[in-house]
Amino acid sequence: MAEPNASSAGGGNSNFVALNATKTDEIRLDQVQLIGIAGKPDDMSALFRMARGDIMRVKVGERSQIGLIYEISEAGVVVTRADGNSIFIPPIPVG
Template identity: 35%
Template sequence: MASKEKNLPTPASVAKIATESVALNPVTVIGIFGSDAGLSALVREGNGDIARVTVGDSFNGGLVEAISKDSLILSRGGKSKVMKMPKA
């Protein structure tokens, strides 16, 4: 539940976690959601835009073949690439 008090200092432990940086590839999976019957993924494109993709969508010059709870498989030029969610 959110506090209604304003201007409270952020606890140091929360500030540390909230400001950690994560090294990501230019094109990376940043989220996967939905039910097992129909997962979708949020993917950051090389230009910084965010795309929502599902199986069968064209993306980054390839075709999204599969999405699981922690990865996306992209087929391009006869090869498949597994794109995994980054680990914290």
């Protein structure tokens, strides 16, 4: 018999899941494309193309439509969201 106060298989309780399952201020990541990273290593910014074609520029520590910008480096951009971290890898130059 299961314990009445046991957490679900994922480790979260229903209150936590209810609060974090859906964030209305974040957009789907498959609608966003990292198009470039620029700046000095201690002051980098990243450029994203959004679903409608507009360009969004972000820096570390900023909260954006895609989540909290946690890290920007030459290797990519780490975004913290309600459902975990996501990593965007910069495009590979051709030519």
